[in-house]
Amino acid sequence: MKILNKALLAAPAIAAALPAHAQDAMSLDERVNTIFAEFTGPFVSLIFAPLPGTSFPWIVLWLVVAASVFTIYFSFVQLRYFSHAVSLVKGDYSDPDDAGEVSHFQALATALSGTVGLGNIAGVAVAVGIGGPGATFWMILAGLLGMASKFTECTLGVKYRNEYPDGTVSGGPMYYISKGFKERGLPGGGALAILFSVFCILGALGGGNMFQANQAHAQIAGIVGDYPGWITGLVFAGVVFAVIVGGIKSIANVTEKVVPFMGILYVGAALVILLVNYDQIGWAFGQIFAGAFTGLGVAGGFVGALIQGFKRAAFSNEAGVGSAAIAHSAVRTKEPITEGFVSLLEPLIDTVVICTMTALVITISGQLLIDPDTGLYMLDGSAIATVDGNSGVSLTSAAFGASISWFPYVLAIAVVLFAFSTMISWSYYGLKSWTYLFGEGKTSELIFKVIFCVFIVIGAAASLGPVIDFSDAAIFAMAVVNITALYFLMSIVREELRSYSERLRSGEIKKFAH
Amino acid sequence: MTTKLVIGLDGAGSGDRALSYATDLAKRIGDCELLVAYVIEWSPYSFQTAEENAQRHKRREEEISTAMTRVVDPAVEGLRKNGMTASGIVRHGDVAHTLNSICEKEGGHQIIVCRSSEGGITKRIFGSSTANLVMSATVPVTVIG
Numbered sequence: 001m002k003i004l005n006k007a008l009l010a011a012p013a014i015a016a017a018l019p020a021h022a023q024d025a026m027s028l029d030e031r032v033n034t035i036f037a038e039f040t041g042p043f044v045s046l047i048f049a050p051l052p053g054t055s056f057p058w059i060v061l062w063l064v065v066a067a068s069v070f071t072i073y074f075s076f077v078q079l080r081y082f083s084h085a086v087s088l089v090k091g092d093y094s095d096p097d098d099a100g101e102v103s104h105f106q107a108l109a110t111a112l113s114g115t116v117g118l119g120n121i122a123g124v125a126v127a128v129g130i131g132g133p134g135a136t137f138w139m140i141l142a143g144l145l146g147m148a149s150k151f152t153e154c155t156l157g158v159k160y161r162n163e164y165p166d167g168t169v170s171g172g173p174m175y176y177i178s179k180g181f182k183e184r185g186l187p188g189g190g191a192l193a194i195l196f197s198v199f200c201i202l203g204a205l206g207g208g209n210m211f212q213a214n215q216a217h218a219q220i221a222g223i224v225g226d227y228p229g230w231i232t233g234l235v236f237a238g239v240v241f242a243v244i245v246g247g248i249k250s251i252a253n254v255t256e257k258v259v260p261f262m263g264i265l266y267v268g269a270a271l272v273i274l275l276v277n278y279d280q281i282g283w284a285f286g287q288i289f290a291g292a293f294t295g296l297g298v299a300g301g302f303v304g305a306l307i308q309g310f311k312r313a314a315f316s317n318e319a320g321v322g323s324a325a326i327a328h329s330a331v332r333t334k335e336p337i338t339e340g341f342v343s344l345l346e347p348l349i350d351t352v353v354i355c356t357m358t359a360l361v362i363t364i365s366g367q368l369l370i371d372p373d374t375g376l377y378m379l380d381g382s383a384i385a386t387v388d389g390n391s392g393v394s395l396t397s398a399a400f401g402a403s404i405s406w407f408p409y410v411l412a413i414a415v416v417l418f419a420f421s422t423m424i425s426w427s428y429y430g431l432k433s434w435t436y437l438f439g440e441g442k443t444s445e446l447i448f449k450v451i452f453c454v455f456i457v458i459g460a461a462a463s464l465g466p467v468i469d470f471s472d473a474a475i476f477a478m479a480v481v482n483i484t485a486l487y488f489l490m491s492i493v494r495e496e497l498r499s500y501s502e503r504l505r506s507g508e509i510k511k512f513a514h
Numbered sequence: 515m516t517t518k519l520v521i522g523l524d525g526a527g528s529g530d531r532a533l534s535y536a537t538d539l540a541k542r543i544g545d546c547e548l549l550v551a552y553v554i555e556w557s558p559y560s561f562q563t564a565e566e567n568a569q570r571h572k573r574r575e576e577e578i579s580t581a582m583t584r585v586v587d588p589a590v591e592g593l594r595k596n597g598m599t600a601s602g603i604v605r606h607g608d609v610a611h612t613l614n615s616i617c618e619k620e621g622g623h624q625i626i627v628c629r630s631s632e633g634g635i636t637k638r639i640f641g642s643s644t645a646n647l648v649m650s651a652t653v654p655v656t657v658i659g
Contacts, residue, residue: 091558094558096607096615099556099558099605099606099607099612100554100556100570100574100577100578100605100606100607101570101571101574102562102567102570102571103558103559104558105558105559106558106559106560106561106562106567107567109561109562110561110562110563110564110567113561114564166572167569167571167572167575168568168569168571168572169568169571170568257561259561260561326564327564327567330564330567330568330570331567332570332571424563425563425564428563428564428565428568429564
């Protein structure tokens with residue numbers, strides 16, 4: 001708690017210092033960036049350490065192996081129960097007497113609002129910008145396999161959640177790790193749950209906060225011209241503070257209604273661009289397949305494409321990370337596994353559909369420069385050279401803008417709203433981990449919320465490199481603990497699956513007439 | 515055979531007219547049961563934050579309790595004082611669809627609602643909901659002006 005107190009004392013001081021140095025804004029940004037990079041460097045290095053003798057980060061292999069293991073262990077549950085998952089979301093199996101409780105659709109939509117966002121817009125651009133179109137192939141594969149990881153963690157999330165006497169619930173990996181390990185007589189559950197909570201808080205501050213603020217600033221600055229990042233950070237922090245501390249629900253409510261609309265608009269615009277350029281879709285898929293196995297000149301060849309694809313997919317859909325289990329655990333169902341079925345739709349929507357759309361638009365737009373002589377992508381450092389040197393969200397913006405000139409303005413609004421929505425979701429995930437560690441209570445919650453808002457300012461001020469590295473590292477660190485626990489607890493999910501499928505076959509579980 | 519009438523209320527003063535009409539009708543019928551229903555407008559396809567989801571069960575219980583104590587219980591009590599056999603029910607959902615479902619499930623023979631509300635806690639049932647109910651109900655619907 002001493003460290004905590006120091007951080008709390010330092011936080012307002014940092015915030016207060018920002019306006020005072022407005023005239024020296026760039027140097028302040030750089031200073032924040034340097035301190036941030038130095039502070040997080042060792043943690044990032046550990047998470048992304050390559051396998052001995054290779055350049056392949058062990059964490060990427062960790063995610064791929066886990067998703068593959070769950071896919072095989074549950075006999076391709078993502079394919080066998082896909083239509084059943086859709087029926088559940090439609091409410092076919094929902095008891096009308098339970099109307100008014102959180103529906104499967106609502107839990108899915110809430111979890112999606114935490115994942116669909118910058119990962120789909122900026123993250124894909126990062127993947128394609130470094131790994132080339134081939135990264136898309138690995139991203140789709142990771143999305144399909146990740147459906148099984150999501151199924152596993154969300155089933156456990158509902159099964160082992162805490163239900164309090166006042167009717168509220170708290171769930172997530174920290175709860176199923178501690179309770180599940182205890183139930184199975186396994187040691188170390190408490191320690192793993194604590195470790196997960198720590199990483200979840202870091203993930204909430206990294207990928208769920210700083211990355212969002214950083215990319216939102218990049219997008220706004222791309223439209224209105226360059227200006228210090230801390231200004232965007234302060235505005236965002238103020239609005240988030242108003243919602244999560246001030247309890248101004250109307251802002252969150254408006255966002256929750258507008259964000260799905262923006263998501264539909266984004267996919268709609270991508271579809272229009274693809275339809276207009278329908279003659280290039282075949283070529284784009286050719287680039288994706290060729291790049292997946294040859295790299296087409298990108299740094300690291302096809303391994304580089306694979307690494308980028310898997311990294312961005314994991315960052316986008318968060319399968320195996322454990323965050324969705326926190327969101328899905330609010331559903332009141334007699335069958336925890338039904339929420340597992342519903343959750344497996346998330347990576348499909350997030351990665352297989354939306355991320356692929358972004359990747360296709362970027363590929364078709366011609367923003368990635370190709371050497372006409374060799375047909376390979378031209379490199380600028382370790383990334384692919386682009387028309388205006390764009391990367392991240394600005395690359396996506398330029399790609400959409402190449403076909404629809406005014407779309408970057410819509411995208412700017414979408415990015416801001418997506419960023420805001422993701423921040424609100426992750427503030428909840430982080431808060432649940434925080435209260436797991438420090439106990440429920442208003443003071444404890446307020447401390448976390450203030451820290452969360454301070455990190456928004458830091459995230460907006462720091463440059464992309466250190467922020468994206470730390471965001472990845474924090475999210476993947478959650479996956480290390482969560483997947484370890486899932487291996488020990490997956491037999492519980494298989495028993496749930498066996499029992500449920502038997503009752504579904506026998507007609508004991510049936511659709512309700514609505 | 516007992517006739518069952520379902521009275522849809524929205525918490526507004528106009529509901530008294532529906533209650534009054536139902537009482538009169540029940541007296542004419544004789545062997546009659548009255549079921550007072552209040553539907554809280556709710557859609558399973560709305561969007562909520564994670565925090566709202568976590569508190570949803572608690573909120574649902576509070577909403578049911580509020581509707582019961584403020585609208586349904588006083589109405590049922592009033593009917594009983596008039597010598598009627600009456601009970602009450604609160605449900606969440608689409609107003610027209612849910613009222614009809616309640617009627618079907620409880621074996622109701624007719625639904626009685628008011629044409630328009632006069633303000634009050636919610637304007638749940640009337641307006642387009644009344645029109646939807648009239649269009650889709652599987653039993654006769656009486657709309658009180």
